Amino acid sequence: MATASEIAAVGVIGAGQMGSGIAQLAAAAGCAVLLLDADPTALSRAVASISASLRRLAAKGQFSQAACEDSIKRIRCVSTVQDLRDADLVIEAIVENEDVKKKLFVELDKITKPSTILASNTSSISITRLGSATKRPSQVIGMHFFNPPPIMKLIEIIRGADTSDEVFAAVKSFSERLGKTVICSQDYPGFIVNRILMPMINEAFWALYTGVGTKEDIDTGMKLGTNHPMGPLQLADFIGLDVCLSVLRVLHNGLGDNKYSPCPLLVQYVDAGRLGKKRGVGVYSYG
Ligand code: CAA
Ligand code: NAD
Numbered sequence: 242m243a244t245a246s247e248i249a250a251v252g253v254i255g256a257g258q259m260g261s262g263i264a265q266l267a268a269a270a271g272c273a274v275l276l277l278d279a280d281p282t283a284l285s286r287a288v289a290s291i292s293a294s295l296r297r298l299a300a301k302g303q304f305s306q307a308a309c310e311d312s313i314k315r316i317r318c319v320s321t322v323q324d325l326r327d328a329d330l331v332i333e334a335i336v337e338n339e340d341v342k343k344k345l346f347v348e349l350d351k352i353t354k355p356s357t358i359l360a361s362n363t364s365s366i367s368i369t370r371l372g373s374a375t376k377r378p379s380q381v382i383g384m385h386f387f388n389p390p391p392i393m394k395l396i397e398i399i400r401g402a403d404t405s406d407e408v409f410a411a412v413k414s415f416s417e418r419l420g421k422t423v424i425c426s427q428d429y430p431g432f433i434v435n436r437i438l439m440p441m442i443n444e445a446f447w448a449l450y451t452g453v454g455t456k457e458d459i460d461t462g463m464k465l466g467t468n469h470p471m472g473p474l475q476l477a478d479f480i481g482l483d484v485c486l487s488v489l490r491v492l493h494n495g496l497g498d499n500k501y502s503p504c505p506l507l508v509q510y511v512d513a514g515r516l517g518k519k520r521g522v523g524v525y526s527y528g
Pocket of ligand 1: 294295297298301363364386387388389391392393435438470471476480484
């Protein structure tokens with residue numbers, strides 16, 4: 242198994258909001274990146290947004306223009322899971338759905354080399370269960386980035402019941418190589434950050450649903466009243482309302498407490514396809 246400094250080739254699956262940012266970070270750290278998505282248009286959008294983000298950071302002096310162009314060149318878009326067979330580390334960032342993720346982990350387990358570490362960027366799903374779907378649970382780990390990955394300073398690492406010390410150490414130092422601060426969470430629903438964040442977002446939906454305040458007043462209240470960079474409804478749109486709903490369902494099912502029960506207004510927005518900023522409409526509309 243590769244140590245953090247030996248991780249040279251990184252596979253990233255899912256080229257959405259998170260996967261594109263994760264691919265960018267790995268490329269900027271000098272890794273060869275193989276980026277895969279089921280939707281080819283997601284790949285072209287990802288390459289455009291990574292290039293724009295890297296150029297924005299280069300303009301701010303974070304690295305040189307040449308280093309920025311080299312990073313872009315280190316990212317190769319691929320079209321099948323088989324293309325990831327030689328990766329030292331694969332980071333999965335597909336839809337927040339346990340069955341779909343498990344199916345992918347089974348496939349990854351079959352095609353990657355025996356030493357490959359399989360990481361999930363899941364927001365809430367059990368790493369132990371993803372690991373159990375494979376024949377290498379000691380090499381399965383949660384590597385939870387925050388949105389937007391190039392800017393947010395944290396990675397939350399989640400050890401499954403069987404994740405080895407060696408894999409934990411490699412992923413921790415690789416996260417530090419990406420310039421991030423690491424926290425470690427036990428493998429319980431929603432881990433640390435979303436266990437605390439999502440009930441606040443859900444409560445903001447209840448406040449809107451029951452008419453306590455307008456969306457603008459709820460967001461301005463939390464921005465200026467508690468110094469958050471975004472109000473909770475604006476943040477929910479930024480994360481994706483589908484992701485927020487999936488995480489709340491995992492918290493509700495896994496912890497069995499009604500306080501995590503998703504607000505009907507959030508459910509209705511997702512049912513209507515109002516998934517937030519990525520779809521142009523959520524709680525707010527985006528031009
Ligand atoms: N790439 C490069 N640079 C970026 C960028 C990106 N993807 N996104 C933003 N930036 C830069 C901008 O260029 C700007 O730089 P300057 O200050 O030098 O001009 C800076 O970041 C701030 O950006 P903006 O001016 O566009 O907007 P902002 O001041 O509102 O900041 C934000 C944007 C950083 C996203 C900020 O609003 C914020 O921190 N919001 C909260 C984000 C948050 O809480 N994320 C976690 C969500 S929970 C999660 O991720 C876990 C989960 O499982 C759901
Ligand atoms: P997204 O909808 O922006 O992107 C998901 C991408 O995965 C899409 O491009 C989709 O085409 C692709 N995809 C779906 N199923 C696939 C499959 N089987 N094989 C290949 N590609 C597939 O979602 P996102 O916001 O980037 O979230 C991705 C993951 O990251 C989720 O597990 C989510 O919970 C987690 N996460 C999200 C955030 C956030 O703020 N959005 C933060 C941290 C973690």
